[in-house]
Amino acid sequence: MSALRRVHTCVVLVGAGCIATACDQLPGKPAPRLEAPALDTAAGFASFYGDRCAGCHGIDGTHGPARPLRDSVYLASVPDASLLSIVRDGIHGTRMPGTGGASITGVSDAQIQKFLTGMKRAWMSADAIPSAIAWQANAAVADLATGHAVFDARCGHCHPRARNAAGSSASTAGGDVMDPFYVRLVSDQHLRTSIVFGRSDLGMPGAAGPFVDASGARVETALTASEVDALVAYIASQRTASTLTTVSKGDAR
Amino acid sequence: MSEMHSPSDATSSNPSTENRRGFLFAAGSTLMAIGGVLVAAPIIGAAVAPGILPEKDQWISLGAVTNWVPDTTVLIKFSNPGGAPDDGITRENACYVRCMEAGKFQVFAVNCAHLGCPVEWFSQSRLFMCPCHGGVYYEDGSRASGPPPRGLFEFAWRIQDGMLEIFSGRLPGLQEGT
Amino acid sequence: MSRIDLKHTALQGVRWLDDRTGILWVLRHSMFHRVPISAKWWYVFGSATMMFFMVQVASGIVLAMFYAPSAAQAYDSLVYINEQVPCGWMLRAIHGWSSNAMCLMMLVHLSQVFLHGTYKYPRELTWLFGVGLCIATLGLAFTGQIMRWDADAYWGLGIGAAIVDRMPIVGNEMRAVMLGGTQISGATLSRFFALHVFILPGLTVTLIGLHLYSVLRKGISEMPVAGEVVDPQTYEKAYEARVHKTGVPFYPDAARRDMVFCGAALIVLVGIAAWYGPMGPGALPDPTIIEASPRPDGMFLWIFAALALLPPGSETFLLLVGPPVGIALLAALPFISPRGERAPSRRPLSVLIFCLIATGLGVLTWLGMVSPWSPVMNAWTSTPIAPEFVAHRSPLELQGALEFQFAQCRNCHAIGGTGGMRGPDLTNVATRLSWDQLVRQIQQGGGNMPAYGKTLSSAETHALAAFLTTLDGGSLRAAIPGAMESQTARDAMPTSTNVPPSRSGD
Numbered sequence: 054m055s056a057l058r059r060v061h062t063c064v065v066l067v068g069a070g071c072i073a074t075a076c077d078q079l080p081g082k083p084a085p086r087l088e089a090p091a092l093d094t095a096a097g098f099a100s101f102y103g104d105r106c107a108g109c110h111g112i113d114g115t116h117g118p119a120r121p122l123r124d125s126v127y128l129a130s131v132p133d134a135s136l137l138s139i140v141r142d143g144i145h146g147t148r149m150p151g152t153g154g155a156s157i158t159g160v161s162d163a164q165i166q167k168f169l170t171g172m173k174r175a176w177m178s179a180d181a182i183p184s185a186i187a188w189q190a191n192a193a194v195a196d197l198a199t200g201h202a203v204f205d206a207r208c209g210h211c212h213p214r215a216r217n218a219a220g221s222s223a224s225t226a227g228g229d230v231m232d233p234f235y236v237r238l239v240s241d242q243h244l245r246t247s248i249v250f251g252r253s254d255l256g257m258p259g260a261a262g263p264f265v266d267a268s269g270a271r272v273e274t275a276l277t278a279s280e281v282d283a284l285v286a287y288i289a290s291q292r293t294a295s296t297l298t299t300v301s302k303g304d305a306r
Numbered sequence: 307m308s309e310m311h312s313p314s315d316a317t318s319s320n321p322s323t324e325n326r327r328g329f330l331f332a333a334g335s336t337l338m339a340i341g342g343v344l345v346a347a348p349i350i351g352a353a354v355a356p357g358i359l360p361e362k363d364q365w366i367s368l369g370a371v372t373n374w375v376p377d378t379t380v381l382i383k384f385s386n387p388g389g390a391p392d393d394g395i396t397r398e399n400a401c402y403v404r405c406m407e408a409g410k411f412q413v414f415a416v417n418c419a420h421l422g423c424p425v426e427w428f429s430q431s432r433l434f435m436c437p438c439h440g441g442v443y444y445e446d447g448s449r450a451s452g453p454p455p456r457g458l459f460e461f462a463w464r465i466q467d468g469m470l471e472i473f474s475g476r477l478p479g480l481q482e483g484t
Numbered sequence: 485m486s487r488i489d490l491k492h493t494a495l496q497g498v499r500w501l502d503d504r505t506g507i508l509w510v511l512r513h514s515m516f517h518r519v520p521i522s523a524k525w526w527y528v529f530g531s532a533t534m535m536f537f538m539v540q541v542a543s544g545i546v547l548a549m550f551y552a553p554s555a556a557q558a559y560d561s562l563v564y565i566n567e568q569v570p571c572g573w574m575l576r577a578i579h580g581w582s583s584n585a586m587c588l589m590m591l592v593h594l595s596q597v598f599l600h601g602t603y604k605y606p607r608e609l610t611w612l613f614g615v616g617l618c619i620a621t622l623g624l625a626f627t628g629q630i631m632r633w634d635a636d637a638y639w640g641l642g643i644g645a646a647i648v649d650r651m652p653i654v655g656n657e658m659r660a661v662m663l664g665g666t667q668i669s670g671a672t673l674s675r676f677f678a679l680h681v682f683i684l685p686g687l688t689v690t691l692i693g694l695h696l697y698s699v700l701r702k703g704i705s706e707m708p709v710a711g712e713v714v715d716p717q718t719y720e721k722a723y724e725a726r727v728h729k730t731g732v733p734f735y736p737d738a739a740r741r742d743m744v745f746c747g748a749a750l751i752v753l754v755g756i757a758a759w760y761g762p763m764g765p766g767a768l769p770d771p772t773i774i775e776a777s778p779r780p781d782g783m784f785l786w787i788f789a790a791l792a793l794l795p796p797g798s799e800t801f802l803l804l805v806g807p808p809v810g811i812a813l814l815a816a817l818p819f820i821s822p823r824g825e826r827a828p829s830r831r832p833l834s835v836l837i838f839c840l841i842a843t844g845l846g847v848l849t850w851l852g853m854v855s856p857w858s859p860v861m862n863a864w865t866s867t868p869i870a871p872e873f874v875a876h877r878s879p880l881e882l883q884g885a886l887e888f889q890f891a892q893c894r895n896c897h898a899i900g901g902t903g904g905m906r907g908p909d910l911t912n913v914a915t916r917l918s919w920d921q922l923v924r925q926i927q928q929g930g931g932n933m934p935a936y937g938k939t940l941s942s943a944e945t946h947a948l949a950a951f952l953t954t955l956d957g958g959s960l961r962a963a964i965p966g967a968m969e970s971q972t973a974r975d976a977m978p979t980s981t982n983v984p985p986s987r988s989g990d
């Protein structure tokens with residue numbers, strides 16, 4: 054009896070002692086409320102990006118429907134001020150919403166700047182060289198004929214017109230960029246950015262090439278700045294060249 | 307126990323004593339009742355006063371009319387006019403101001419017309435969505451889908467000295483019929 | 485002093501105490517009262533409920549020493565308890581989990597009493613006080629959630645206020661009384677604090693006293709035996725005779741099981757509290773932070789689910805009439821069915837009702853946890869489209885995918901299993917809807933989907949439809965060139981001449 058009682062007492066005392074002294078070591082202790090990690094740290098950047106950008110720009114900065122951001126050349130080519138304004142205000146008329154501004158939920162410029170620093174730290178290699186071709190157009194005169202020729206020579210193989218594409222193998226095709234609905238929905242800047250930087254995640258080269266010509270042969274020569282201007286103008290010209298057919302499309306795949 | 311008599315048994319034969327006792331009892335219970343009511347009135351009154359006193363809505367300024375860009379809807383903060391210092395952050399309140407064109411507004415409460423959860427505005431799809439039971443409203447506040455029985459609650463607004471003001475103070479509810 | 489003397493003095497002391505208080509009589513009729521020999525493990529849940537209540541009282545009193553019941557400070561004081569007060573977080577964890585445990589034990593106890601027909605003659609009052617305790621306990625749990633004064637508490641109050649507000653005529657006034665004003669504010673927290681620490685605990689203690697008193701007065705019921713019918717004419721005599729003959733004293737015979745169960749339950753409670761820690765406080769109770777998705781505690785998830793699922797037309801009626809009718813039915817139970825069989829095997833209707841209610845509550849709670857009807861508010865920016873739905877898409881289709889995110893379609897629709905669940909999963913939508921049907925659904929909405937016709941341009945709709953038609957689960961894409969070409973002969977309407985012979989028979 055007394056032995057049992059001693060065991061009792063021991064268990065009770067040890068238990069009480071453990072709870073009282075070891076409270077702070079138990080797994081249930083709530084983590085202290087830290088400030089959210091700064092946006093220029095890896096963790097801070099990842100959580101902000103994951104919450105606000107990943108939906109369109111892809112989980113890892115690639116393979117989203119929108120422009121991949123894990124792209125050294127792109128990040129090196131676009132000046133900080135432009136990136137800041139894009140993130141803060143969005144791009145009007147496109148699917149890029151702004152996160153900043155004066156509204157209650159707006160993110161401050163300083164925070165956005167930190168976020169951009171975080172993004173460059175994470176996704177831009179230190180030795181990234183800016184693209185040889187300016188990321189923004191400089192109001193050069195559009196030359197549609199050159200554009201047409203360049204398109205046929207460099208782009209047409211992967212981007213055949215849908216209506217002539219009856220027998221083309223779909224697996225390597227990039228799809229029709231001259232689709233009247235598509236060109237209606239995107240800005241010239243979008244076309245230009247896509248041509249200059251490409252989409253390496255989806256296998257599309259940037260202005261540096263290499264391309265495939267109409268016969269299927271590899272073309273290594275990079276596009277020149279004026280060729281890019283002409284291409285953009287040529288593709289954009291489809292906006293007005295073609296009238297939109299009705300939305301109804303009975304012959305879907 | 308057995309030798310204990312009830313006091314009234316012992317003296318029930320005497321009518322004057324009987325009367326006096328009856329009077330005392332009546333007086334006692336009346337006094338108790340009056341006293342009880344007097345004490346209970348402030349206690350119960352204080353507890354239910356908020357429900358009886360008239361509710362004071364007030365005109366609250368949300369800022370200069372020129373702040374709003376036509377064809378936008380923005381979330382605006384304001385302080386409850388009747389707030390007390392110990393309300394802390396719950397003194398703050400919010401509403402959506404939709405500017406249709408310069409000088410034409412709609413001001414919506416953030417509270418869902420279903421059961422009051424905070425609806426969120428999405429300028430891209432021009433919808434308000436409720437996180438609780440999935441109520442959805444169009445940009446003009448009309449009900450689009452889900453359990454809400456009506457559109458979003460609206461505050462009356464006016465423009466006074468170049469400021470946009472709304473008439474508010476109460477948590478909006480179905481009873482108001484706005 | 486010798487051992488004998490000590491004993492003598494102690495005995496004298498006891499005698500003195502008994503003379504002044506009558507304590508021995510009380511003990512004889514409570515601690516040592518005879519209970520049926522068949523009252524075994526089924527009977528421990530009531531004791532456990534009461535034990536958790538005592539834990540609540542003890543931990544609650546100490547919590548009240550640190551908690552600041554003011555809307556401006558409550559949140560900070562909870563963080564302070566969690567982070568600064570020695571073992572403070574453990575105290576909050578115990579109080580929170582013990583509240584859950586108390587509710588759970590109460591429900592098990594209630595179920596057992598219902599299934600065993602214990603509420604029947606002559607224990608109607610015991611049952612009534614129990615129903616009162618059930619309501620008081622749930623009230624304590626709800627007001628306790630308000631004490632946490634975070635976003636869930638704030639919007640939970642908002643939901644409560646909106647329900648009260650729906651009362652005809654007096655709704656607005658009742659809501660003001662509930663909130664202590666016209667808004668959720670400091671006055672509201674004070675009100676609920678008074679409820680949580682004075683009114684409801686006082687009520688609970690009183691009801692526990694009455695409940696226990698009526699248990700002692702009419703005795704603990706025996707385990708039901710099929711065929712042994714409760715007949716008010718004979719029941720009490722027979723019961724007393726049986727207990728007198730075969731009964732055992734509550735202490736220590738029956739109390740042993742209570743002690744084992746309660747002790748084990750306490751240890752489990754402390755284990756859970758130590759492992760999972762306290763609940764919240766969650767996000768700040770800031771009414772201007774609208775990115776909240778308020779959820780009630782587990783005990784009330786079923787109500788939350790019911791609120792989403794009630795038909796809008798009859799919702800107000802059901803909300804206001806349902807609870808009182810439910811409580812009234814529960815309270816009236818011993819008067820509806822005061823006699824007859826007690827064994828569950830002979831009461832199929834009761835067992836059926838119990839199963840239906842239990843399943844209903846279980847399913848609703850589960851639904852409340854998943855809440856598939858709630859849009860995922862940030863899915864459009866945070867839930868990516870998996871690479872397989874992006875690869876090999878034409879520029880137009882990619883633009884459509886962008887539109888899908890941009891127009892918040894994702895908040896309600898999943899693709900590849902991620903995204904909202906309010907609308908159908910669209911991973912295979914192209915196998916269900918044709919191009920025209922997709923366009924119609926996008927533009928006109930319907931079936932609880934808002935119409936996007938006014939929001940999206942025709943080009944945007946076109947892109948969206950183009951993307952959605954690629955979501956065919958891989959099943960429609962033609963691997964063999966030409967396989968999907970239209971076969972005019974087969975697609976034609978069957979006529980008397982080209983109906984296949986095998987079909988003409990049926």
Ligand code: FES
Pocket residue numbers: 418419420421422423436437438439440441452453454
């Ligand atoms: S509270 Fe908004 S849908 Fe229920």
